[in-house]
Every structure is written in C-alpha cells, then in structure tokens.
Amino acid sequence: MAKMKSLVCRECGKEYPTKAIHVCELCFGPLEVKYNYDEIKKGISRKKIEDGPPSMWRYMDLLPVETASINSVIGPHAGLTPMVRARNLGAYLGLDELYIKNDTVNHPTLSFKDRVVSVALTRARELGFETVACASTGNLANSVAAHAAASGMKCYVFIPADLEAAKVLGNLIYKPNVVEVEGNYDDVNRLCSEIAGEHGWGFVNINIRPYYAEGSKTLAFETVEQLGWRAPDQAVIPMASGSLLTKIWKGLHEMKALGLIDKVQTKVNGAQAEGCSPIATAYKEGRDFFKPVKPKTIAKSLAIGNPADGYYALKATAESKGAMDMVSDEEVVDGIKLLAQTEGIFAETAGGVTIGVLQKLVKQGVIKKSDVTVAYITGNGLKTQEAVIDSVGRPFRIQPSLVNFEQTFKIGKNGGGNT
Amino acid sequence: MIKVRIPTPLRPLTKNQGEVEATAASVAEMIEALNAAHPGLKDRLCDDKGELRRFVNIYVNEEDIRFLNGKDTSLKDGDEVSIVPAIAGGN
Numbered sequence: 449m450a451k452m453k454s455l456v457c458r459e460c461g462k463e464y465p466t467k468a469i470h471v472c473e474l475c476f477g478p479l480e481v482k483y484n485y486d487e488i489k490k491g492i493s494r495k496k497i498e499d500g501p502p503s504m505w506r507y508m509d510l511l512p513v514e515t516a517s518i519n520s521v522i523g524p525h526a527g528l529t530p531m532v533r534a535r536n537l538g539a540y541l542g543l544d545e546l547y548i549k550n551d552t553v554n555h556p557t558l559s560f561k562d563r564v565v566s567v568a569l570t571r572a573r574e575l576g577f578e579t580v581a582c583a584s585t586g587n588l589a590n591s592v593a594a595h596a597a598a599s600g601m602k603c604y605v606f607i608p609a610d611l612e613a614a615k616v617l618g619n620l621i622y623k624p625n626v627v628e629v630e631g632n633y634d635d636v637n638r639l640c641s642e643i644a645g646e647h648g649w650g651f652v653n654i655n656i657r658p659y660y661a662e663g664s665k666t667l668a669f670e671t672v673e674q675l676g677w678r679a680p681d682q683a684v685i686p687m688a689s690g691s692l693l694t695k696i697w698k699g700l701h702e703m704k705a706l707g708l709i710d711k712v713q714t715k716v717n718g719a720q721a722e723g724c725s726p727i728a729t730a731y732k733e734g735r736d737f738f739k740p741v742k743p744k745t746i747a748k749s750l751a752i753g754n755p756a757d758g759y760y761a762l763k764a765t766a767e768s769k770g771a772m773d774m775v776s777d778e779e780v781v782d783g784i785k786l787l788a789q790t791e792g793i794f795a796e797t798a799g800g801v802t803i804g805v806l807q808k809l810v811k812q813g814v815i816k817k818s819d820v821t822v823a824y825i826t827g828n829g830l831k832t833q834e835a836v837i838d839s840v841g842r843p844f845r846i847q848p849s850l851v852n853f854e855q856t857f858k859i860g861k862n863g864g865g866n867t
Numbered sequence: 868m869i870k871v872r873i874p875t876p877l878r879p880l881t882k883n884q885g886e887v888e889a890t891a892a893s894v895a896e897m898i899e900a901l902n903a904a905h906p907g908l909k910d911r912l913c914d915d916k917g918e919l920r921r922f923v924n925i926y927v928n929e930e931d932i933r934f935l936n937g938k939d940t941s942l943k944d945g946d947e948v949s950i951v952p953a954i955a956g957g958n
Contacts (some may be wrong), residue, residue: 459921473876474911474923476952530915645875737921737933759921 449682452512454672455658456481458760466512468575468655478756479658481512482525489706494677497669497708503528503555504563504666510702511666512659513570516683522573522599523566525555527666531674531822535804536790538866541810542555545820549671551827552795557594557618558828559587559796560692564663565652565826569595571659572650576703578602579649580656581866583640585633585688586615587796587827592652593622604638604649611748614831632743664692668699671822672709679703679714681819684806686826687718687772688750690761696824697764715770717814719805721747721797722774727758731772733847736762746777746835749827771814775804781839783807784829794829803828868898869942872949880905894925895938897948912950924951 459477470778492509500506501518508516518524530550538546551560561741565588572580579602582592589605596603603624607616608631611846619626629636644651652660672679679700685693693716700712720728723745730738738758743751755761765772774781783803788794795803806823809815829836846852854860869889881887885905888914891897902909912923918938919925925932926949932940942948 471876471922471952475914475920476876477913477920599949739931739934 450514451484451509451526453482453484455844456482457691468572468577468650470655472560478647481658481662483510483512486706487701489747492706492708494673494708497673504566504663504670506621507666507669509791510515510662510669510699510706512566512662513567514574515570520570521566521567521734523556523562523595526562526566527554528670529554531671531755532791532793534791534823537787540786540790541807541822542817543810543815544818547675547739547820547822548791548793549667549824551667552825552829554798557587557596558591559591560664560667560824560826561587561591562595563666564660565591568592568650568652568656568660568665569599569601573599574735575603575650575656577603577648577650579647580652581605581643581649582652583633583637583654583724585751586611586831587749588653589624589626590615590618590831593619594624596624597622604618606640606643608633608636608675608748612832612834618831621665630751632867633751634740634743635753637752655776655808661691661695664695665699665702667692667824668696669703671696672700672703675820675822676707678820679709679712680822681713682770682809682815682821683821684717684719684802684809684815684821686750686802686824687755687761688752688798689725689755690757690759692824692826694757694760694764697768714768716764716768717805717809718765718772719801720772720774721745721750721780721801722776723747724751724753725774726753727755727761728772728774730758730762731765736766738762745780745797746832747801748778748832749796750801760847771809771812773805773808773812775801775808779804781836784836785839787825788829793825795825796827796829796832797835798827799825799829800835868944870947871897871901872947874950874952876952877950880908880911882935891942893938893942894927894932894940895946897942898938917940922952925949926951 457472457477460475532548534546554562581604583606606627609628656818673707701711724743726738726741740754743753780800783800787803889900891900
C-alpha cells in the first residue's frame with residue numbers, strides 16, 4: 449500500500465487524490481497530505497533511520513513522494529545540518545542546554561528552503577511537471593533555481609523588486625527566468641496564484657504546497673535524532689507564513705505516533721519582526737485570527753503580511769502552551785551579532801529575529817534555565833549583508849611594517865596584550 | 868447598490884462574472900441576496916452553522932470585516948466588497 453493516502457482539507461475534511469492541488473474546492477481550506485501511518489509504522493525504526501543516507505532523506509518514509517529510492521530524489525544532500533550545542537550563548541542567556549539548529553549551512557543554497565524544495569521538486573517531477581516556479585522573498589527562489597538547474601527542469605522565480613543583492617545574484621547564477629515584481633511579497637504571491645491557474649507549471653508554494661510544506665518536518669525529525677531521540681522542551685522558530693512552526697509541531701508528533709519517542713513536551717514559540725508581525729500580534733492580543741499588514745522590516749525573508757498558515761501557527765503554539773513575541777529591527781541586528789560573536793554562526797536577518805525573541809522569552813521567564821532549548825536558524829548571513837554592513841566596524845588599516853602593526857595594537861616586543 | 872468582486876473559484880456560480888451587484892444593508896444580507904441570485908453561493912462562503920468559513924476573507928472598501936463588525940458590518944450604497952479565498956504561499 450502506498451504511504452500517501454490522499455490530500456485532505458484541514459478545515460472540512462474533504463479528501464482529494466494526491467495531485468497538484470492545494471485548496472479545497474468546497475470551503476477554500478488548505479489541503480494536507482494524509483498518510484497510511486499504520487503502514488509506515490511497520491517499516492520504520494531508529495536503526496533504519498540511523499543507517500539511512502546522511503541527509504534529510506533518511507526520513508523518506510515520512511515524506512510525500514512516491515519513489516523509495518534516493519537515486520530518484522532531486523536534492524538528495526539537503527538537510528542533516530549541524531545541531532550546535534551553544535555553550536557560550538547559553539551561558540550568556542542563562543540557559544543550561546541551548547542548541548542552534550544550523551540551517552545556514554544547508555545544501556546547496558544555505559537556507560532551510562533546500563529541505564522543502566527538495567521534496568517539492570521531487571514530487572513535481574513525479575506529477576509530470578517540466579517547469580517549476582515559485583513566489584519568493586529570496587531564499588526559496590535561490591533553492592528552486594539551484595535544484596531546477598541540477599535536475600534540468602525549466603524554472604521561473606518571482607521575487608519582490610526590493611530584495612537583497614545577494615539573493616538576486618543567488619538566482620541569476622543558475623540562469624532561471626528571474627521576474628522582479630514591483631510590489632511586496634503579498635503582491636508577488638497574488639500574481640503567482642493567478643499565473644498558477646493559467647499555466648501548467650508546478651508552483652512549489654502554490655499548487656505543490658501540500659507536498660512542499662512537509663519538507664519542513666525534517667527539522668523536527670533531525671532535532672529529535674540529534675538530541676539523542678528526545679524532543680526538546682522549548683523550540684524557538686521564525687515565522688513568515690507560519691508553515692515552518694506548524695510543521696515542526698507536526699513532525700514531533702509524528703515521531704511520537706510512530707513510537708520513535710515517548711513524549712512531546714515541547715513548547716513551540718514563534719518569532720517575528722515588529723515591522724511584520726501579524727501572527728505574533730494576534731497571539732499577544734489573544735485573537736485566533738490575524739490582521740494582514742504591509743511589511744516594513746529588514747527581515748525581508750519573514751516579510752509576509754498575509755500569512756497563509758497564521759491561523760494554524762497560532763493553534764499549534766496554543767496547543768503546546770508556547771508563546772510568541774516580536775523584536776525591532778535594531779534587536780534583529782543585535783541578535784545576528786550576538787549569535788556570530790558567541791557561537792561563530794553568521795545568520796541572516798531571520799536568525800536575528802529568532803535570537804532576539806529567544807532572548808526576550810528567557811528574560812520573561814517563559815523559557816527557563818533548565819529547559820532543553822532549540823533555536824532554529826534558517827538562513828545564512830552572507831545573503832543579507834545590507835542588514836549589518838553599517839554596524840560591524842572597519843578593518844584596521846596599516847602599512848606593511850612591524851612597527852606600524854605594533855603601534856596600532858599597542859603590543860610590546862614580548863607579546864602580551866591585545867585589543 | 869453594492870459592488871461585489873467574485874473570486875475565480877466561485878465564478879461558475881455567477882455565470883463567470885467577476886463582479887456582481889447586490890442590494891443589502893449588511894454583509895449577512897448581501898450573502899443572502901447573492902445566494903438568491905446565484906444559488907449555492909452561501910454554502911461555499913458559510914459553514915453549516917451559517918458562520919463564514921475561516922479561509923474566506925471579505926473586505927468592505929479594502930477593510931477586513933473581522934476588524935469591522937463581521938457579518939453584521941453595515942453596507943451602504945456605493946460600497947465595494949471583495950470576496951477573497953485565502954492564498955497559499957510561503958517564503
């Protein structure tokens with residue numbers, strides 16, 4: 449029996465075949481993959497996973513593709529990024545056991561999007577698509593463009609016209625059709641929904657979305673395995689559409705349902721930037737619906753004003769008894785620098801949001817000293833250099849002379865002292 | 868007269884018109900009026916308790932009715948209403 453049973457509407461429960469569709473035609477609710485867990489349970493074990501490929505595809509049994517062979521996967525090297533025991537940052541914040549899940553070094557395009565795109569393109573090819581596309585704030589476009597190049601698929605990526613230079617270049621180098629839309633992400637997204645309706649393309653985050661989004665679960669699976677087959681007490685997760693948070697929550701519960709761990713005591717906490725915080729604002733005001741906003745923040749990868757999974761992110765956070773919070777752009781920059789200077793990890797702006805909110809939740813006593821805490825760092829700082837370029841100082845400039853060097857650093861002949 | 872913009876998935880019910888007109892003093896009345904003219908429309912917008920479905924967004928003059936008075940939001944001549952099913956996306 450196939451591991452995928454159907455697509456099911458999260459709102460009204462209507463079921464559909466596992467095709468390239470994403471919205472319930474009856475009630476407009478989002479569709480989600482329904483699995484044959486009984487079947488999956490028969491074949492899965494910690495041992496089998498540990499013996500699997502050194503990538504997120506070791507969890508293939510829980511990913512929505514038909515193939516059972518890593519050789520037919522697009523992006524077989526994605527995921528299984530380092531889980532860094534952050535002793536310095538932990539000590540600074542007063543946490544005994546803090547980990548950084550470091551997707552700044554994901555393969556091949558340095559963000560967690562390599563996970564979802566690997567699943568999406570593998571599934572898109574299975575469904576017969578020759579052209580793939582996406583609406584993106586940058587990281588997703590980079591990943592779709594790279595994976596399309598590697599798999600020989602035609603590619604269109606649609607991005608807002610104000611993106612960071614490195615994210616634009618990070619598309620062009622793979623030679624997809626890069627379309628800059630004069631508007632914000634929500635404008636790009638609306639346009640792409642219309643294009644997806646007209647052309648027979650696989651839009652990874654539109655008609656392929658039910659499959660694509662499942663790729664984020666691998667962050668939960670890896671967390672559990674890398675912590676020695678246990679769920680963390682606290683997870684701090686950046687939110688744009690809210691999908692990542694809901695899928696980490698789902699992934700943890702799948703691990704439990706399949707008997708791979710005994711319990712999920714995890715609180716999932718959501719992080720947004722003040723300039724675009726529709727979900728965190730709804731949480732703070734005790735609402736289960738959000739008001740779409742016009743984003744204005746340096747955290748452009750999180751700048752989704754009308755988040756598709758905002759409602760479900762609020763629900764997951766409430767179920768887990770977690771919290772949400774937001775930080776200013778200044779705190780985002782401070783967060784990026786703090787992580788870099790304590791752990792040697794250079795995160796993009798979304799990482800600054802996560803670290804900033806982590807710090808706030810610790811200060812508020814929401815996250816306690818003894819809690820096993822994982823902060824999800826989803827993108828690489830080299831892609832958002834504009835955010836920090838004015839606040840990292842300048843190099844010391846000297847003549848190529850020993851005297852000049854020693855004067856600059858006030859170092860005596862016998863060493864000793866530094867700046 | 869109220870102008871109502873109809874999203875693509877509902878156009879089979881409105882003979883493919885993207886914009887229709889209705890006479891109503893509130894959003895709830897508008898839904899009834901639309902359903903009278905285009906039978907079946909209400910079922911698509913509202914659940915079996917008559918409440919608006921979660922992934923249906925209604926805007927009156929660009930403002931989300933969840934921040935006005937919900938279904939009781941009043942309407943006056945010349946108002947423009949948009950019905951927008953939730954969009955997908957992800958960054």
